[in-house]
Amino acid sequence: MxxxxxxxxxxxxxxxxxxxxxxxxxxxxxxxxxxxxxxxxxxxxxxxxxNFALAAELAFEKSQKEEARVERDKMVAEALTFSQIVALPFTSVAGVVRGLLLRVVAGLLSR
Ligand SMILES: [Zn+2]
Ligand SMILES: [Zn+2]
Incomplete structure (x- = not known):
């Protein structure tokens, strides 16, 4: 040896x-x-x-899914912030809240 x-x-x-x-x-x-x-x-x-190949495959799938989820959450958060900034000078607080609710509902429906 x-x-x-x-x-x-x-x-x-x-x-x-x-x-x-x-x-x-x-x-x-x-x-x-x-x-x-x-x-x-x-x-x-x-x-x-x-099984190494299987474990690697599962880990990859999991990371893909988590990445997609994080990306989606980030986009939703950005959209909400953006809508608030744009809406504030022109509408009342009630209008902003209504806009946010509409967005949440739209998000739920598109899921
Ligand atoms: Zn070699
Ligand atoms: Zn082992």
Missing amino acids: SDNVECPKCGHANPLSAYFCVNCHAILIRRCPNCWHEQRQGMVCEKCGT
Whole structure:
């Protein structure tokens, strides 16, 4: 046994501590997203059985959804602020409140 780990992609000898191949940057150590167990081979965690590809897919989907939600909330908040600023000099407070209510209702309907 040597002190090096051979890259499965290009065959380059990397130090044992390397997470990525220094030559082609292929992943040498896979870390389980569930239990943080580190292993050199396989797509399934040796410890807890988590499927790495599936876990990555789920994490990606989740981040996509959260991003979309944050974006939407931000847009709604901006629209509300904008409508208030535009409406204030011309209408009464009651008018602003009515405008806000209309926007909330419209938001609920478009969901
Ligand atoms: Zn390599
Ligand atoms: Zn695991």
